[in-house]
Amino acid sequence: MVNGTLCRTPSSSSRRTTPNFSSPRGGGSSGLHRKHPIWSHAGYVSVISVTLLVASFIFVICSLLYLCFYRNLIQTNSLFDSKSDSDRRNNPIVLAENVSTVADCDIFDGSWIFSNAHPLYNSSTCPFTERGFNCLKNGRKDTDYMRLRWKPHGCDIPQFNATAVLEKLRGKRVVFVGDSMSRTQWESMICMLMIGVEDPRSVYEVNGNGISKTIRFLSVRFQTFNLTVEFFRSVYLLQQGVSTPTNRGPKRVRSTIKLDQLDDVSKSWVNSDILIFNSGHWWTYKKLFYTGCYFQVGESLKLGLPITTAFRTMLQTWASWVKSTVNTTRTHVFFRTFEPSHWSEEGGGKVCDVTEQPMKDPKGNDQSEEFSGIISDVITSMMVPATVLNVTSMGAYRSDAHIGNWSYSPLVVDCSHWCLPGVPDAWNELVFSHLTAQN
Ligand SMILES: *[C@@H]1O[C@H](CO)[C@@H](O)[C@H](O)[C@H]1NC(C)=O
Ligand SMILES: *[C@@H]1O[C@H](CO)[C@@H](O)[C@H](O)[C@H]1NC(C)=O
Ligand SMILES: *[C@@H]1O[C@H](CO)[C@@H](O)[C@H](O)[C@H]1NC(C)=O
Numbered sequence: 001m002v003n004g005t006l007c008r009t010p011s012s013s014s015r016r017t018t019p020n021f022s023s024p025r026g027g028g029s030s031g032l033h034r035k036h037p038i039w040s041h042a043g044y045v046s047v048i049s050v051t052l053l054v055a056s057f058i059f060v061i062c063s064l065l066y067l068c069f070y071r072n073l074i075q076t077n078s079l080f081d082s083k084s085d086s087d088r089r090n091n092p093i094v095l096a097e098n099v100s101t102v103a104d105c106d107i108f109d110g111s112w113i114f115s116n117a118h119p120l121y122n123s124s125t126c127p128f129t130e131r132g133f134n135c136l137k138n139g140r141k142d143t144d145y146m147r148l149r150w151k152p153h154g155c156d157i158p159q160f161n162a163t164a165v166l167e168k169l170r171g172k173r174v175v176f177v178g179d180s181m182s183r184t185q186w187e188s189m190i191c192m193l194m195i196g197v198e199d200p201r202s203v204y205e206v207n208g209n210g211i212s213k214t215i216r217f218l219s220v221r222f223q224t225f226n227l228t229v230e231f232f233r234s235v236y237l238l239q240q241g242v243s244t245p246t247n248r249g250p251k252r253v254r255s256t257i258k259l260d261q262l263d264d265v266s267k268s269w270v271n272s273d274i275l276i277f278n279s280g281h282w283w284t285y286k287k288l289f290y291t292g293c294y295f296q297v298g299e300s301l302k303l304g305l306p307i308t309t310a311f312r313t314m315l316q317t318w319a320s321w322v323k324s325t326v327n328t329t330r331t332h333v334f335f336r337t338f339e340p341s342h343w344s345e346e347g348g349g350k351v352c353d354v355t356e357q358p359m360k361d362p363k364g365n366d367q368s369e370e371f372s373g374i375i376s377d378v379i380t381s382m383m384v385p386a387t388v389l390n391v392t393s394m395g396a397y398r399s400d401a402h403i404g405n406w407s408y409s410p411l412v413v414d415c416s417h418w419c420l421p422g423v424p425d426a427w428n429e430l431v432f433s434h435l436t437a438q439n
């Protein structure tokens with residue numbers, strides 16, 4: 001059963017925090033015995049004062065110890081009281097620590113457990129999942145991969161309720177920006193929300209466009225709720241250029257990415273309520289230098305610049321843009337970290353073996369940790385009012401959740417993208433739990 005293999009008992013269960021009161025008390029009383037000779041030599045007055053002194057000293061120590069112990073009990077009890085019985089049974093040690101709600105627990109540190117509430121929707125009845133992500137429709141037979149939910153170790157995320165979330169998002173504008181992973185999350189969010197919509201015809205793409213891999217802009221409107229959920233394709237988040245006489249370098253340079261200039265389309269991102277970014281999968285040698293695409297800052301080419309350094313520069317440009325352009329009182333900005341892939345190397349070729357169950361330990365593609373670290377680092381050091389949506393570790397467990405050969409064309413094998421319903425739904429659950437915790 002999925003539950004048994006995945007629901008890891010919290011590592012903290014071996015940490016016992018009961019304070020050990022016996023040794024200091026024992027030490028105190030043996031000290032008193034050694035003072036016995038005083039009785040036989042001293043006058044009554046001094047005997048009484050010494051006794052009183054010692055007695056009050058013991059009294060003070062005992063009171064202090066008692067207070068410590070008592071306060072500890074109160075604190076533990078009040079945390080227990082706010083939790084259900086089942087939580088007490090499952091996780092008593094974690095609750096005794098100071099983490100009980102999403103607001104103060106690391107929601108990105110957890111495990112995947114079996115859930116009766118999942119999948120949250122059916123891709124075959126939601127018009128907004130593209131065929132390539134609908135693994136069941138493309139022939140996948142096992143279904144455990146759709147029945148898992150993310151459980152942070154220190155708390156629980158609220159169960160997703162489409163009606164309640166739609167109410168919260170009434171009159172709002174949600175914008176996703178990034179590569180195909182953003183598009184997947186965008187599709188996932190629309191399908192999750194459509195569960196709470198009575199008339200599916202009231203949900204439509206505003207320009208009548210269908211979903212495609214290269215389309216630059218898609219906007220789905222939930223008419224009843226005056227809500228739009230939009231996607232902008234911008235894989236580097238930056239403005240791209242062609243090689244011009246002023247910046248012309250070696251012949252191999254065919255196009256450039258301007259590290260100091262955000263994508264022109266960025267002006268359309270600002271007046272939004274929720275803004276979710278990602279970038280990373282296109283920052284590879286194969287997609288950049290191999291195709292003749294190099295970095296540029298100002299008018300000068302940066303031919304030798306390492307990709308990770310350029311990625312950091314991009315984030316700094318992005319961070320300055322958020323600070324100077326986005327009204328973060330209104331707009332909640334998220335940056336999603338790198339989604340790990342599960343390709344393996346065999347005999348020089350890349351192999352994609354999709355498993356039926358997640359892995360016991362998070363093991364994704366190496367690059368993911370480095371890129372995610374840079375994202376987190378820049379956002380923290382530049383004090384950007386943005387939330388890092390750290391999905392790297394949670395995705396690293398999910399060797400079972402990729403598309404594999406259940407894409408639209410079975411010739412394409414894919415260990416990077418995820419089936420829908422699946423992992424991207426959990427990213428959205430985290431977004432919603434974040435917004436709930438804020439209010
Ligand atoms: C416990 O929580 C309180 C308030 O929620 C916080 O001020 C305090 O720092 C926390 N203590 C620890 C040890 O995390
Ligand atoms: C993401 O979360 C995991 C699990 O809590 C943690 O190990 C990792 O350091 C985090 N990464 C970043 C970039 O914050
Ligand atoms: C999804 O809907 C289709 C079409 O109605 C149906 O055939 C299929 O059994 C459903 N799948 C699940 C997992 O419920």
Ligand SMILES: *[C@@H]1O[C@H](CO)[C@@H](O)[C@H](O)[C@H]1NC(C)=O
Pocket residue numbers: 161162163164
């Ligand atoms: C979902 O939210 C709606 C509106 O807040 C509420 O009426 C309904 O009871 C909730 N459903 C569940 C299963 O909690």
Ligand SMILES: *[C@@H]1O[C@H](CO)[C@@H](O)[C@H](O)[C@H]1NC(C)=O
Pocket residue numbers: 171172173226
């Ligand atoms: C829809 O929401 C926008 C804000 O996003 C608001 O300006 C507009 O008045 C709303 N329209 C209706 C019909 O409520």
Ligand SMILES: *[C@@H]1O[C@H](CO)[C@@H](O)[C@H](O)[C@H]1NC(C)=O
Pocket residue numbers: 327328329330
């Ligand atoms: C930023 O958004 C808040 C909340 O919507 C609004 O009250 C404020 O006027 C906005 N500030 C600017 C400069 O537009």
Ligand SMILES: *[C@@H]1O[C@H](CO)[C@@H](O)[C@H](O)[C@H]1NC(C)=O
Pocket residue numbers: 353354404405406410
């Ligand atoms: C897809 O992969 C599975 C194992 O992952 C294999 O059993 C199946 O035959 C493959 N299907 C095709 C069409 O290659």
